[in-house]
Amino acid sequence: xxxxxxxxxxxxxxxxxxxxxxxxxxxxxxxxxxxxxxxxxxxxxxxxxxxxxxxxxxxxxxxxxxxxxxxxxxxxxxxxxxxxxxxxxxxxxxxxxxxxxxxxxxxxxxxxxxxxxxxxxxxxxxxxxxxxxxxxxxxxxxxxxxxxxxxxxxxxxxxxxxxxxxxxxxxxxxxxxxxxxxxxxxxxxxxxxxxxxxxxxxxxxxxxxxxxxxxxxxxxxxxxxxxxxxxxxxxxxxxxxxxxxxxxxxxxxxxxxxxxxxxxxxxxxxxxxxxxxxxxxxxxxxxxxxxxxxxxxxxxxxxxxxxxxxxxxxxxxxxxxxxxxxxxxxxxxx
Amino acid sequence: xxxxxxxxxxxxxxxxxxxxxxxxxxxxxxxxxxxxxxxxxxxxxxxxxxxxxxxxxxxxxxxxxxxxxxxxxxxxxxxxxxxxxxxxxxxxxxxxxxxxxxxxxxxxxxxxxxxxxxxxxxxxxxxxxxxxxxxxxxxxxxxxxxxxxxxxxxxxxxxxxxxxxxxxxxxxxxxxxxxxxxxxxxxxxxxxxxxxxxxxxxxxxxxxxxxxxxxxxxxxxxxxxxxxxxxxxxxxxxxxxxxxxxxxxxxxxxxxxxxxxxxxxxxxxxxxxxxxxxxxxxxxxxxxxxxxxxxxxxxxxxxxxxxxxxxxxxxxxxxxxxxxxxxxxxxxxxxxxxxxxxxxxxxxxxxxxxxxxxxxxxxxxxxxxxxxxxxxxxxxxxxxxxxxxxxxxxxxxxxxxxxxxxxxxxxxxxxxxxxxxxxxxxxxxxxxxxxxxxx
Numbered sequence: 001x002x003x004x005x006x007x008x009x010x011x012x013x014x015x016x017x018x019x020x021x022x023x024x025x026x027x028x029x030x031x032x033x034x035x036x037x038x039x040x041x042x043x044x045x046x047x048x049x050x051x052x053x054x055x056x057x058x059x060x061x062x063x064x065x066x067x068x069x070x071x072x073x074x075x076x077x078x079x080x081x082x083x084x085x086x087x088x089x090x091x092x093x094x095x096x097x098x099x100x101x102x103x104x105x106x107x108x109x110x111x112x113x114x115x116x117x118x119x120x121x122x123x124x125x126x127x128x129x130x131x132x133x134x135x136x137x138x139x140x141x142x143x144x145x146x147x148x149x150x151x152x153x154x155x156x157x158x159x160x161x162x163x164x165x166x167x168x169x170x171x172x173x174x175x176x177x178x179x180x181x182x183x184x185x186x187x188x189x190x191x192x193x194x195x196x197x198x199x200x201x202x203x204x205x206x207x208x209x210x211x212x213x214x215x216x217x218x219x220x221x222x223x224x225x226x227x228x229x230x231x232x233x234x235x236x237x238x239x240x241x242x243x244x245x246x247x248x249x250x251x252x253x254x255x256x257x258x259x260x261x262x263x264x265x266x267x268x269x270x271x272x273x274x275x276x277x278x279x280x281x282x283x284x285x286x287x288x289x290x291x292x293x294x295x296x297x298x299x300x301x302x303x304x305x306x307x308x309x310x311x312x313x314x315x316x317x318x319x320x321x322x323x324x325x326x327x328x329x330x331x332x333x334x
Numbered sequence: 335x336x337x338x339x340x341x342x343x344x345x346x347x348x349x350x351x352x353x354x355x356x357x358x359x360x361x362x363x364x365x366x367x368x369x370x371x372x373x374x375x376x377x378x379x380x381x382x383x384x385x386x387x388x389x390x391x392x393x394x395x396x397x398x399x400x401x402x403x404x405x406x407x408x409x410x411x412x413x414x415x416x417x418x419x420x421x422x423x424x425x426x427x428x429x430x431x432x433x434x435x436x437x438x439x440x441x442x443x444x445x446x447x448x449x450x451x452x453x454x455x456x457x458x459x460x461x462x463x464x465x466x467x468x469x470x471x472x473x474x475x476x477x478x479x480x481x482x483x484x485x486x487x488x489x490x491x492x493x494x495x496x497x498x499x500x501x502x503x504x505x506x507x508x509x510x511x512x513x514x515x516x517x518x519x520x521x522x523x524x525x526x527x528x529x530x531x532x533x534x535x536x537x538x539x540x541x542x543x544x545x546x547x548x549x550x551x552x553x554x555x556x557x558x559x560x561x562x563x564x565x566x567x568x569x570x571x572x573x574x575x576x577x578x579x580x581x582x583x584x585x586x587x588x589x590x591x592x593x594x595x596x597x598x599x600x601x602x603x604x605x606x607x608x609x610x611x612x613x614x615x616x617x618x619x620x621x622x623x624x625x626x627x628x629x630x631x632x633x634x635x636x637x638x639x640x641x642x643x644x645x646x647x648x649x650x651x652x653x654x655x656x657x658x659x660x661x662x663x664x665x666x667x668x669x670x671x672x673x674x675x676x677x678x679x680x681x682x683x684x685x686x687x688x689x690x691x692x693x694x695x696x697x698x699x700x701x702x703x704x705x706x707x708x709x710x711x712x713x714x715x716x717x718x719x720x721x722x723x724x725x726x727x728x729x730x731x732x733x734x735x736x737x738x739x740x741x742x743x744x745x746x747x748x749x750x751x752x753x754x755x756x757x758x759x760x761x762x763x764x765x766x767x768x769x770x771x772x773x
Contacts, residue, residue: 085503148669151676153630154437219703219713243472281692285731287700287715289682293670296737306762311716315755316700324758 005051005059007037008100010091016100026052029099030064043068045093049102057086059101070094123329124195131191135170138198142166145205170197177243184247192246200239210291217299221288237263238323350516350602367535378534382487386536389471390529392440392461392491393420393449395427404435407464408490408529408542411472412563416465419559420528421543422454423646429576430648430723439465442497453565456653457513457559457648459543461528462565473530475556476537480504486518486533488542488551490526498526504539508552510642512591512617512669514653515552516540522551576586581724584645584653584752591654592750592757602768605635606662608710608736608744611768617641618656632676635662645752652688653727658765665744670740671675677743681713681735688729688751694727696720704737709771711737716762718755727752732762734769 002023002196009018020037027036032046045066052060061082063070069078073091084090089102124130143163147154172198174197178188211231240259244250250258302310396406407424411417418439419544428435429451452462480486484504488677492498502520518531522545529542531553539554564602600614612620620639627633638659645653663680700717721727730753735745748765750758 046744048690148671149675151672151679152632158438216713221702247358282697283688283690285682285684285698285700285715285717285733287717287733288702289678289713289715291674291678291681291713291733291735291737291743293674293740296711299704299709299711301704304705304707304763306673307703307705308716308759311701311755311759314699314718317699318718318720318755319694321699322722322725324722 003053003057004104006102006104007051008102009039010098010100016266022051026050027092034155037099039094039097041095041097048094051090057103057105059084059090059103061090061092063099066094074110077231125192125199126189128191131195133328134195135191135198138195138202139167139170140203142201145209170194170201173197177246180243181247189246192263193243196239196242196246198267199214200242203235203238203248204232207235213292216289216290216292219288219300224288229270233263236266338434347439354614367418367754378485379499379501381486382532382534382536383489386473386532387489387499389407390489391418392497393418393424393528394438394440394446395425395435398434398436406491406494406525407527408525410528410530410538411470412475412490412538412559414469416467416470417452417563418449418463419530419541419562420461420463421541421554422456422459422461422526423543424522425451425454425463426646426648427442429461429580431747437463442721451576453562454576454579455558456564456583456647456686457563457645458554458562459513460541460554460558460562462562473536473538475530475560476533476535476539480539482506482534484533486520486531486539488518488520488522488526488531490529490542492523492525494525501748502531502549502551505690507555508642510617510619512605512641513641513645514555514558515543515643516555518551520551521545521549555682566705577723580647582728584647584724584727585615585656585754587645587755588753592753592761600768603637604772605637605660606664606742606744608660608662608745608758609768609770609772610637610646610660611658612637612639613764614639615657617643620623626659630671631666631668633666635664636660647724647752650691650695651694651721651752656748656761657749658746658748660744660746663745664720665741673740673743677735679744680743681745682731684731688731688749689728694722696722698731705766707767707769710769712766712769713737714766716759718758721752726754728755728758729753730758732758732765734766734773736769 002025005022005027007020007022008016011017017253022036027108028047028050029035029037029039030046030048031039031041033043035047036051038321042065045068047064048066048266049064049070050062050140052062054060061070061084063080070080071078072082073093082090082092084101084103086103087105087107089106092099092101094324098284125134140194143159143166146162146166147159150159174190174193179192181189181193207228211224214227215221218224237259240262241255244255244258339508360392370707371466389411391409393407393409396402405427406423407420409418409420409424412419422429425437427438438446447465447467449463449465452464454461482505486502486504488500488502490498495553500520500522502518504520505517508515508517516539516682518540521529521541522715527540527544530538530539531542532538538556538559541559543552543554545551567651573695601612602608602609603620618639619642622635622637624635636659638657640657641655642654647653661680663677668676672746696719698717698719701716702713702715704711704713706712715734717731717733718728721729730748730750732748733745735743738744746769748762750761753761
């Protein structure tokens, strides 16, 4: 039995689109149906090239009299006759088609060992059961944190309703990412996405609580707001990055860049809304009113002399606002 | 039998006739005092109205763009040359927005004459205005304060329905008022503001200024009227001049009223182990209550005090009000995390409303922090907003929440309107330093 040669049609990204086995030589390649390998490309001649074997097992490619020529794809060199040594390969361009020629004696790379997406700990969220348990724990923590934030009477039906609402948000969010996963990687990975959402929600709650303590201990609402905002962007970016990693089609840098860009866009929208809201006149008081049950002894305090003696900057701020003067306004009806 | 029957009927008629006569005499005798009082009152009121009503005028403020009236009030002549006393609040829109409003005097026949403002006394809510006339009948000011219970007559144009006279009695000066006011029991309705209240001799005893409804009304005493009449001068061309007058009157007044003693000499009240400011002076009135919301795991004890009076600046701005309140919150079984959330929410609550619009005031700006005084650590916020037209005046809200044990919380709020910044900061400091832990 003679040597077998494989003619593989590649797409633009180098993936094999179609593979044709050639086992009798000489064989021809072209657009005509009389060929051994038929190429459906208008820039290819009906009979474009001929394949044969030499005495040493090499594959001989002979260009026939063609309109657009036969080229080596990598070196962009036009060929009339080219020999592929035994065990070798060549990328040939005819018309707009890339054809990879390999013999059965071509040696392929050894198999790549499979790795968890996120290292050792990542195995937990890739396993359906542990992923669900992680999500259940995270969901429980969210409900607990929510119940502790109710300041007045706990109405259980209200709490159940809010828990269901939170659950629906989780499911909708996770389903969205699962469908994206299915489109890109042919796998839903629902439980993994669910676990990622659960962990992120705990991170969001933890951030809110941390910021409240920061505000309580240091009475610096502006700094607390900045930390809150930056923290939200970081947690949200990490959430997006992890979801994109589960889909695992993009490179690390692409994932990072996408996450940061989406978060930055959301940041801009929120900033814009806050800016326009801040411009509206209000008689409400905006001050740091957070009180926490622990850490009182660590609260940074000042004396009443220091507090009341340090109101000059507040007065200057108000005087600057008053300086703007009354705005011209259309007369309203009495 | 027939005669007997006739005799019986005749006797019965006689008895009925006698009974009727006796009853009629009894009713007539019983009604005599009522009739005599009615007869005595009616001519007096008619007499007062007939004799003095031509000295009372209707004032209206016209909004220039729409050409329609925006405010109506009353006033009265105090000399033959057209000088008129009214309330500042009747013409305040014209003083604050001269580009948008003009003032007019409306004569009985419906003819209107322009009014100009000569001077204002914002502390006593009075204004001296002028119309170009000569030889008009005018009121004189009563030389003596009447006795409590003296019958007085108030005149004015209530709700634009024509000149009206109402009778009432003089009840002396209000005990709790910072700004002297006469308590007068008569229904003074909107539109009568600025009108005179006179005695039977046609002498002005007070100027109608405010009503709390149900016959409780207030008058500005005549000493303020006499003082304003002495402040003669031509009508001011520059509207900014009146703003400066108002501003300086308020600042001068607060130097007298908002003294350090106001806080330091005040009484305290014990709530939940804390000693807290209460009746700071006779001008304050305090009220208290406790709330046990059903099915809610906490209850509160409230104590609030305020001055009874204020200085009117505009429809949405007043000055000279001091209010404060304390709220002790007791935890009835919540976890300390939940209780701290409740405490934060109640601390954020604005106890009193401070209305205002962008044209007249800035938004509130706050300085917050934690401070320690004695054994108590407070979470505090000092918030203020500035007046845009009356520069140098501010509204202040000072809030403090004691960081105490987990089973209770105490939050307190002090509100002062239309006051100098440093003065307000001094009062707030004194107020906070009055609070001590006494258990």
